[in-house]
Amino acid sequence: SQTIHxxxxxxxxxxxxxxxxxxxxxxxxxPNLYWYRQAAGRGLQLLFYSVGxxxxxxxxxxxxxxxxxxxxQFILSSKKLLLSDSGFYLCAWSVLGGYEQYFGPGTRLTVT
Amino acid sequence: AQKVTQAQTExxxxxxxxxxxxxVYETRDxxxxxxxYKQPPSGELVFLIRRNSFDEQNEISGRYSWNFQKSTSSFxxxxxxxxxxxxxxxxxxxxxxxxxxxxxxxxTRLMVKP
Numbered sequence: 001s002q003t004i005h006x007x008x009x010x011x012x013x014x015x016x017x018x019x020x021x022x023x024x025x026x027x028x029x030x031p032n033l034y035w036y037r038q039a040a041g042r043g044l045q046l047l048f049y050s051v052g053x054x055x056x057x058x059x060x061x062x063x064x065x066x067x068x069x070x071x072x073q074f075i076l077s078s079k080k081l082l083l084s085d086s087g088f089y090l091c092a093w094s095v096l097g098g099y100e101q102y103f104g105p106g107t108r109l110t111v112t
Numbered sequence: 113a114q115k116v117t118q119a120q121t122e123x124x125x126x127x128x129x130x131x132x133x134x135x136v137y138e139t140r141d142x143x144x145x146x147x148x149y150k151q152p153p154s155g156e157l158v159f160l161i162r163r164n165s166f167d168e169q170n171e172i173s174g175r176y177s178w179n180f181q182k183s184t185s186s187f188x189x190x191x192x193x194x195x196x197x198x199x200x201x202x203x204x205x206x207x208x209x210x211x212x213x214x215x216x217x218x219x220t221r222l223m224v225k226p
Contacts, residue, residue: 032212044157044203044216051212088155099145099211103157 002027006091006104013111019064019078021107023091026072031093033074034101035066038088050074051096086111114139116206116217124223125194133189133220135204141165143209146180146187151201151219163187194224 003026013019025031035047046059048066056066063082067075074091088108092101115138125131137146148160161171163180171178175192191198204217 034214043218046213049212090155090157092157094211099207100147100159100162101214102159103149106155108155 002093002102004091004093004102004104006089006107008107009105010108011110013081013109015083015111016080019076019081019085019109021076021089021091021109023074023076023104024072025093028072028093028095030071030096032096032101033068034092034094035074035076036090036092036103038090038106039086044090047076081111083111085109114141114144114206114208114215116204116215118202118204118217118220120220121218122221122223124225127196127224127226128193129224130190130192131194131222131224133191133202133204133222135187135189135217137185137187137204137206139206139208141208145207145211147205147207147214148178148187148189149203149205149216151203153200157203160189191222194222196224196226198222199224 005024032051034049036044037047038044048056048058050056050068053068064078088106090106091104094101117136144165146163149157150160151157161178168180177190179188201219201221203219205214207214
């Protein structure tokens with residue numbers, strides 16, 4: 001069966017510090033991968049998605065970037081965090097050409 | 113552009129009551145997919161159901177049922193005999209024919225009191 005992991009689970013970082021969040025998927029090949037942010041405990045905003053290694057599409061211009069160095073690994077980064085980057089970050093995967101997305105446990109980021 | 117509206121931000125019911133969560137969508141695609149997800153307090157989104165635009169049959173899964181009506185662009189979710197464990201935020205979502213991009217509604221927070 002497929003499993004999606006995210007780490008860390010929680011993170012407190014000062015403004016201006018770098019960020020690296022990691023997401024890995026097990027039990028499937030060539031997944032589509034997604035990063036979402038949920039602010040204030042409500043709606044989800046798609047940040048990035050990837051249909052293959054090195055292929056990243058950005059949905060919202062922001063202080064963040066994403067990379068996919070391996071087939072089942074998706075990384076969310078920032079060089080300098082802003083207060084507005086605080087939120088709950090969710091990684092998701094779907095089967096290539098599939099539709100429903102399956103979400104990881106999330107990372108709660110607080111920028112102080 | 114696609115849009116999903118969940119007009120109910122919060123609903124509070126007493127255990128064993130039935131509750132319906134509303135979802136209205138907008139899309140120009142003739143083929144599209146609708147979804148419901150549950151987000152319990154732990155935060156992880158749990159996939160509940162996917163519906164294709166060309167299949168308007170209602171679906172029932174245990175205490176859960178979904179009513180899809182293309183004529184009103186609605187995809188409502190009913191929980192029968194609600195339980196405290198149903199307390200969560202529920203999201204309705206829409207994807208285009210390619211299925212790669214999900215547009216989420218704002219979510220409805222359901223509180224089931226004992």
